[in-house]
Amino acid sequence: MSRDPGEPIGPAPAAPGGSSDELLTAYVDGVSELSPADRRRIEARLAGDPAARAEQAAVRTVLDQLRSSATTDRASGAGEPDWAAMERSIRRAVSTEVPRPWWRRWKWLAPAATFATATTVMVLMWSRPTTVDGPVVISHPVTDRTTRDTPPAPDAVVPLWLDGDEVDVDLSAGDLLGDPGFGDDEPERTTATDEVRLLPATDLAWVDQLDDAALERAERWLAGKKG
Amino acid sequence: MDAFVAGLPVLERPTRVTSEDPDRELAERFQSGERAAFDLLVRRHQKGMWRLVRRYVKSDADAADVTQLAFVRAFRGLAAFRGTASVRSWLYRIAINCALSWLRDHRREQPAELAEDALTEANPAPARISAGDDRAWLRAAIDQLPPKQKLVLELRVFDDLSFREVAELADCSENTAKVNFHYAVKRLRDILGADHES
Numbered sequence: 001m002s003r004d005p006g007e008p009i010g011p012a013p014a015a016p017g018g019s020s021d022e023l024l025t026a027y028v029d030g031v032s033e034l035s036p037a038d039r040r041r042i043e044a045r046l047a048g049d050p051a052a053r054a055e056q057a058a059v060r061t062v063l064d065q066l067r068s069s070a071t072t073d074r075a076s077g078a079g080e081p082d083w084a085a086m087e088r089s090i091r092r093a094v095s096t097e098v099p100r101p102w103w104r105r106w107k108w109l110a111p112a113a114t115f116a117t118a119t120t121v122m123v124l125m126w127s128r129p130t131t132v133d134g135p136v137v138i139s140h141p142v143t144d145r146t147t148r149d150t151p152p153a154p155d156a157v158v159p160l161w162l163d164g165d166e167v168d169v170d171l172s173a174g175d176l177l178g179d180p181g182f183g184d185d186e187p188e189r190t191t192a193t194d195e196v197r198l199l200p201a202t203d204l205a206w207v208d209q210l211d212d213a214a215l216e217r218a219e220r221w222l223a224g225k226k227g
Numbered sequence: 228m229d230a231f232v233a234g235l236p237v238l239e240r241p242t243r244v245t246s247e248d249p250d251r252e253l254a255e256r257f258q259s260g261e262r263a264a265f266d267l268l269v270r271r272h273q274k275g276m277w278r279l280v281r282r283y284v285k286s287d288a289d290a291a292d293v294t295q296l297a298f299v300r301a302f303r304g305l306a307a308f309r310g311t312a313s314v315r316s317w318l319y320r321i322a323i324n325c326a327l328s329w330l331r332d333h334r335r336e337q338p339a340e341l342a343e344d345a346l347t348e349a350n351p352a353p354a355r356i357s358a359g360d361d362r363a364w365l366r367a368a369i370d371q372l373p374p375k376q377k378l379v380l381e382l383r384v385f386d387d388l389s390f391r392e393v394a395e396l397a398d399c400s401e402n403t404a405k406v407n408f409h410y411a412v413k414r415l416r417d418i419l420g421a422d423h424e425s
Contacts, residue, residue: 025412026390026405029383033390034405062416066384069362073385074278079287083273090269090295094302098260101307 020045024052028059167225250314257305265305269298272315276322279386283326293329297322316392319382323396368418376411379404 020042027034027042034042046052157168210218250271256264276297281290301321308317369377375397382393383404394404 022406022409023402025409029408030390058416059412062412062419063384065361065365065419066380066412066415069365070385070387072362079281080274081277081287081291083270086273086277086291086295087266087269090273090298090302091266093295093299094265096262098257098262098265099303099306 020052021055024055025059025063028056029063162222165226167222248310248313248315251310254305254308254310254314258308265302268301268305268314268318272318273298275315275386276318279319280322280326282381282385283323284329289329289333293325294322296329297325300325312395313389313392316388316395319386319388319392319396365419368415371418372411372414375399376407376414379407380411380415383408 020038023034023038023042024045027039031039046056157170160167160169250268253264253268253271257268273294277290277294280293280297281287284290284293297318301318304321308314312320369380372380378397379393382388382396383390388396390401390404390408393408394401397404397407399407
């Protein structure tokens with residue numbers, strides 16, 4: 001209400017808690033609204049000071065006059081509107097639904113965001129396979145290759161353990177046994193890669209299906225490799 | 228001492244609630260979606276708000292319009308009411324703001340002494356005291372009080388607010404409200420005494 005909260009409030013500055021003089025009127029008008037300490041202070045003052053008691057009586061007279069005037073005003077009801085009509089008018093003027101503050105309207109956002117984040121994390125975790133059905137994946141860090149001082153494995157070259165020795169087999173050559181270059185000493189392609197695929201164990205069934213000629217060619221190729 | 232105790236104003240007005248807000252439950256029910264709780268608040272406070280507004284707006288019908296506007300604003304804001312003040316003083320604050328706003332908008336239509344400062348500045352109303360009745364005479368004396376004292380006195384006596392609520396509306400501490408009330412009554416005594424003498 002006040003347009004200037006810093007405005008001086010009265011003719012005399014009040015003590016922080018109000019002196020017993022200053023609180024006397026509040027005591028007369030509503031003793032229950034005083035703190036026990038203030039009440040004791042004023043009662044002690046009134047008990048020992050006839051002037052304070054006279055002041056108390058004078059204050060009571062003025063307050064009685066004021067309250068009587070207020071009561072009369074209320075009782076007269078002069079100029080008062082039709083209260084029932086005002087109620088109806090207010091009811092019509094406002095919404096039939098209880099408005100909600102903006103922070104309550106968006107309250108659903110927190111659990112929704114949490115759910116969306118959790119879902120995203122779970123989808124990302126599941127989309128990165130830790131185990132793969134089918135071909136076995138072996139990771140060969142590049143640093144390992146450099147420490148072993150061996151060229152990086154080419155993309156389609158796989159090491160096979162054959163006849164007690166490790167042999168690199170170029171899978172990109174298509175049908176190994178049908179490859180005209182099979183057995184030739186072609187320079188190995190050395191495409192850098194971090195992963196080298198091994199033939200799955202189930203795929204080795206083709207070995208059993210080799211005919212004698214093919215086996216012979218393979219043995220010759222191996223011998224050439226060893227030599 | 229016995230004579231003194233007999234004269235004590237012990238709990239003269241026990242109906243005034245100071246520690247608990249009787250409207251808080253209605254506000255909470257409204258906030259939880261019960262629209263009818265607001266109707267109960269209207270029924271409970273429309274008279275008090277109209278009387279308060281009527282002291283600013285010098286027309287009964289205009290006071291009714293401003294009171295209705297205040298309730299509409301309260302309806303929109305009650306959902307966000309946090310309960311730092313009592314519901315009643317919160318409603319009364321809205322009513323005062325609406326009344327001041329109305330006065331600003333209708334400044335030209337108001338007589339000079341009934342402009343925005345009507346409530347807070349010395350403003351004897353000769354037309355009223357010409358009737359010579361005690362109430363008008365008292366009213367004229369109240370109008371001579373300094374703004375803050377007058378505000379505190381009226382909120383306390385005519386609106387029957389607790390000192391805590393008066394302090395909330397007057398932007399001061401509860402003790403400051405009590406001290407202002409003391410000086411208002413003291414000054415009123417002086418004014419009335421001087422008038423009687425003259």
